[in-house]
Amino acid sequence: MNIPSKHIENAVEQLSSLPGIGKRTALRLVLQLLNRSEDEIEQFSRSFIEMKQNTKMCSSCGNISDHEICSICSNERRDHSIICVVEDIRDILAIEATESYKGIYHVLGGIISPMDGIGPADLNIATLVAKAASGNVTEVIFALSPTMEGDTTNFYLYKKLSDKPIVITTLSRGVAIGTELQYADEMTLSRSLIKRQPFQL
Amino acid sequence: MNIPSKHIENAVEQLSSLPGIGKRTALRLVLQLLNRSEDEIEQFSRSFIEMKQNTKMCSSCGNISDHEICSICSNERRDHSIICVVEDIRDILAIEATESYKGIYHVLGGIISPMDGIGPADLNIATLVAKAASGNVTEVIFALSPTMEGDTTNFYLYKKLSDKPIVITTLSRGVAIGTELQYADEMTLSRSLIKRQPFQL
Numbered sequence: 001m002n003i004p005s006k007h008i009e010n011a012v013e014q015l016s017s018l019p020g021i022g023k024r025t026a027l028r029l030v031l032q033l034l035n036r037s038e039d040e041i042e043q044f045s046r047s048f049i050e051m052k053q054n055t056k057m058c059s060s061c062g063n064i065s066d067h068e069i070c071s072i073c074s075n076e077r078r079d080h081s082i083i084c085v086v087e088d089i090r091d092i093l094a095i096e097a098t099e100s101y102k103g104i105y106h107v108l109g110g111i112i113s114p115m116d117g118i119g120p121a122d123l124n125i126a127t128l129v130a131k132a133a134s135g136n137v138t139e140v141i142f143a144l145s146p147t148m149e150g151d152t153t154n155f156y157l158y159k160k161l162s163d164k165p166i167v168i169t170t171l172s173r174g175v176a177i178g179t180e181l182q183y184a185d186e187m188t189l190s191r192s193l194i195k196r197q198p199f200q201l
Numbered sequence: 202m203n204i205p206s207k208h209i210e211n212a213v214e215q216l217s218s219l220p221g222i223g224k225r226t227a228l229r230l231v232l233q234l235l236n237r238s239e240d241e242i243e244q245f246s247r248s249f250i251e252m253k254q255n256t257k258m259c260s261s262c263g264n265i266s267d268h269e270i271c272s273i274c275s276n277e278r279r280d281h282s283i284i285c286v287v288e289d290i291r292d293i294l295a296i297e298a299t300e301s302y303k304g305i306y307h308v309l310g311g312i313i314s315p316m317d318g319i320g321p322a323d324l325n326i327a328t329l330v331a332k333a334a335s336g337n338v339t340e341v342i343f344a345l346s347p348t349m350e351g352d353t354t355n356f357y358l359y360k361k362l363s364d365k366p367i368v369i370t371t372l373s374r375g376v377a378i379g380t381e382l383q384y385a386d387e388m389t390l391s392r393s394l395i396k397r398q399p400f401q402l
Binding site: 002003004005006007008010011013014017018019020021025027028029030031032033034036038041042043044045046047048049050051052053054055063064065066070071072088089090092093096097 | 203204206207208211212215219220221226228229230231232235237239243244246247249250264265267271273290293294
């Protein structure tokens with residue numbers, strides 16, 4: 001593509017640096033932006049700068065927050081003795097949306113993935129181990145993705161935490177609600193047979 | 202989604218105002234941005250403001266340009282007697298990429314679409330008619346999308362231009378190169394049979 005304006009080319013370059021946005025999509029978005037008023041574009045651009053300047057990581061759990069301690073960690077009504085370990089901030093949003101968890105979180109900031117060059121030292125693991133050893137925590141829930149990398153991370157965390165005075169649990173796996181049985185993958189189906197549960201009305 | 206930071210929520214809001222970007226995608230992109238340095242985000246944001254401030258519409262053809270007249274209209278080596286009418290700036294990029302057109306362009310800035318409330322008055326048509334009547338133009342090529350709206354616009358333009366001293370042509374339609382015949386749609390196939398051309402080696 002030979003864009004006849006250096007400024008547009010630069011904007012396309014910047015937008016297509018985001019994951020999953022190609023040059024063509026970026027151009028479409030940039031031309032749409034170009035139709036807006038200068039004020040609107042100023043607002044658009046300023047939102048990213050303000051976000052960067054004002055957003056902090058919660059010093060306790062690693063969640064994003066406008067304050068030093070996030071709204072979940074600073075909430076007295078939540079159970080601070082249960083910690084749910086997640087890969088990413090988006091996992092917190094997903095779990096919070098269920099409204100069925102009252103403990104707190106711990107964000108690893110990734111999972112162990114040798115292929116991507118991410119090892120245990122790159123993750124927020126030391127503080128989790130310290131919390132588990134503090135005596136204030138009774139349960140740690142592993143809520144990582146059911147992938148090879150997630151399992152590797154679970155295994156590593158288990159090794160680090162198993163001698164601490166806590167219960168270690170993980171999300172239950174099985175056939176997703178609303179899925180037709182014939183479309184469930186073999187691994188999931190076999191696992192949900194082995195881990196079958198008492199029927200409850 | 203209940204994002205625990207107003208600044209991030211605002212950035213997500215802004216990014217998801219772009220067409221085709223939902224809240225979830227926007228959040229993924231915003232969290233990726235958040236990992237960058239303040240300088241990089243400053244650059245990212247400034248690119249849109251600079252684009253808006255410095256990009257002009259070519260006063261002759263409506264193409265985007267860093268100058269008053271775009272690089273195509275100001276190019277002496279192009280044939281200024283042939284005008285290719287396109288809907289959008291992206292169509293110019295697509296045609297330029299073929300390197301097989303040496304005339305100039307005219308950007309309508311849309312096509313007639315009553316469903317979207319876009320009528321002839323919203324488009325850059327008057328200047329095209331004036332150019333066609335000037336005596337300096339010998340041919341106008343309609344290069345709009347082969348859709349209902351494109352055909353409507355072609356028809357409207359034809360009515361406006363048919364009494365001018367010019368030849369009016371349109372892009373040839375037919376089975377796309379590289380397409381297997383059995384997958385071509387009926388309209389296209391029937392049209393390409395009716396408009397069959399002498400075989401050339």
